[in-house]
Amino acid sequence: MTSGPSPRVLVDATSVPADRGGVGRYVDGLLGALGAAGPAALALTVVAQRTDVERYSRVVPDARVIGAPAAAAHRPARLAWEQTGLPLLAQQVGAQLLHSPFYTCPLRVGCPVTVTVHDATFFTEPEHYDKSRRAFFRSATKTSLRRAARVIVPSKATRDELIRLLDADPTRIDVAYHGVDRAAFHPPSDAEKARVRARLGLGDQGYVAFLGAKEPRKNVPNLIRGWARAVTGRIDPPALVVAGGSGHDDEIDLAVADVPDHLRVLRPGYLRYADLPGFLGGALVAAYPSHGEGFGLPVLEAMACRAPVLTTPRLSLPEVGGEAVAYTGEEPAQIAADLAALLDDAPRRERLAAAGLSRAAEFTWASSADVHLASWRRAIG
Incomplete structure (x- = not known):
C-alpha cells in the first residue's frame, strides 16, 4: 500500500446487488484487499445495504460499516438517497473522500468524490441496450466525468474510449485492473467437478460453459448457434451450459428453439458460488464471445x-486474456469454426488452461487496492 497519512474514505457499497454480480465481485474484492491492508493504510467507512452490513463487517473488520435506509434497497430510492442522504453521511463521518463504485455519484458533497466507470459500451455498443438503460448510464458517465475529482476504470481500453468518445481528461483517469478471488476461483478438484456434473445431470458428457448475464452484449444467441454448428455430427457431442442470471435477451429463446433435438442446452440459472470452480474448471471450453x-x-x-477460454478480441478482453486464451469472432460461423478447432485439439486446450492459470495470478485485488488508494490520495491532495 502507498505510504503517507491514512486518508478518511467513505465507500458507498449500496449499489451492490443481492446476486453480487460483476459490481459485487468488484466491491467485495476491493474491500477485502483494503481490509487486509489494515487501518494503517486508511480510515475506512463503508455504507451498504442492510443485508450486507454483517458481510462487510467481516470482510473489513477495522472499518466502520453502516446500513443504508431500508428504502435504499429499491433502485429509485437509492438514487434519491445518493443525492441527499449520502452527502450528509459523508459529513457526519468526517470523510475526506467519497468513493462511488458504480457510475453515479452525488452532485453536491462537501469532499472530493471518485467514481468507478466500468465500461464505455453504452457509447460503443448502444444497440445492445434498451433505450432507458442506455440513456441513464450515458448521462451518469458524462456527469461523473465532469463532477468527480478522479475517475477509476478497470482497463486501458475503457480509459481510451472515454477519452476518444467523450473528450475525458486523461490526467484525471486511473486504470485499476480487477483482481480475482483465488479462494473462490481456483483449479477444481475432481470431487468439485463431479459434484457440479451431478447437479447439472451431465453424467459423463462433456460440456462447453458460459457464465454471465444474459444481456445482448454477451452474445449468447450467437454462441448457441455457433456451438450447435460446431458439435453437430459428432459421435458424443458436448452439451452447452449457459449459467448465470436471466437477463433480458429474448433472442436466446429463439436460438435455443433452433437447436437440433439430439443436442443439449442447459440453462441452470444462478449456480452456487461454491460450484463455480467445478463448473468452469470442469468444462472442455469456457466460451465468452462478448x-x-x-x-x-x-x-x-x-x-x-x-x-481453456475462447473469447473475442474486443475492447479490454485482450488486456485480460493476452496470449493465454483463444480468440474468435462474434458471428456464429466464426464461433463454430474456432470452437470446433479447440474441441478437436486437447493438447492446445491443456496449454491454454495452464497459460490462463499463470496469467490470472498477475491480477490481484491487492494491486487494484493500491491503485485505488493512490487515486484517493491524489484526489484529496
Whole structure:
C-alpha cells in the first residue's frame, strides 16, 4: 500500500446487488484487499445495504460499516438517497473522500468524490441496450466525468474510449485492473467437478460453459448457434451450459428453439458460488464471445479455474486474456469454426488452461487496492 497519512474514505457499497454480480465481485474484492491492508493504510467507512452490513463487517473488520435506509434497497430510492442522504453521511463521518463504485455519484458533497466507470459500451455498443438503460448510464458517465475529482476504470481500453468518445481528461483517469478471488476461483478438484456434473445431470458428457448475464452484449444467441454448428455430427457431442442470471435477451429463446433435438442446452440459472470452480474448471471450453467488455471478469475467473477460454478480441478482453486464451469472432460461423478447432485439439486446450492459470495470478485485488488508494490520495491532495 502507498505510504503517507491514512486518508478518511467513505465507500458507498449500496449499489451492490443481492446476486453480487460483476459490481459485487468488484466491491467485495476491493474491500477485502483494503481490509487486509489494515487501518494503517486508511480510515475506512463503508455504507451498504442492510443485508450486507454483517458481510462487510467481516470482510473489513477495522472499518466502520453502516446500513443504508431500508428504502435504499429499491433502485429509485437509492438514487434519491445518493443525492441527499449520502452527502450528509459523508459529513457526519468526517470523510475526506467519497468513493462511488458504480457510475453515479452525488452532485453536491462537501469532499472530493471518485467514481468507478466500468465500461464505455453504452457509447460503443448502444444497440445492445434498451433505450432507458442506455440513456441513464450515458448521462451518469458524462456527469461523473465532469463532477468527480478522479475517475477509476478497470482497463486501458475503457480509459481510451472515454477519452476518444467523450473528450475525458486523461490526467484525471486511473486504470485499476480487477483482481480475482483465488479462494473462490481456483483449479477444481475432481470431487468439485463431479459434484457440479451431478447437479447439472451431465453424467459423463462433456460440456462447453458460459457464465454471465444474459444481456445482448454477451452474445449468447450467437454462441448457441455457433456451438450447435460446431458439435453437430459428432459421435458424443458436448452439451452447452449457459449459467448465470436471466437477463433480458429474448433472442436466446429463439436460438435455443433452433437447436437440433439430439443436442443439449442447459440453462441452470444462478449456480452456487461454491460450484463455480467445478463448473468452469470442469468444462472442455469456457466460451465468452462478448461484443465488448470494460474488463471481462468472467474471462479472468475462468482462467483462474484453469479452464481453456475462447473469447473475442474486443475492447479490454485482450488486456485480460493476452496470449493465454483463444480468440474468435462474434458471428456464429466464426464461433463454430474456432470452437470446433479447440474441441478437436486437447493438447492446445491443456496449454491454454495452464497459460490462463499463470496469467490470472498477475491480477490481484491487492494491486487494484493500491491503485485505488493512490487515486484517493491524489484526489484529496
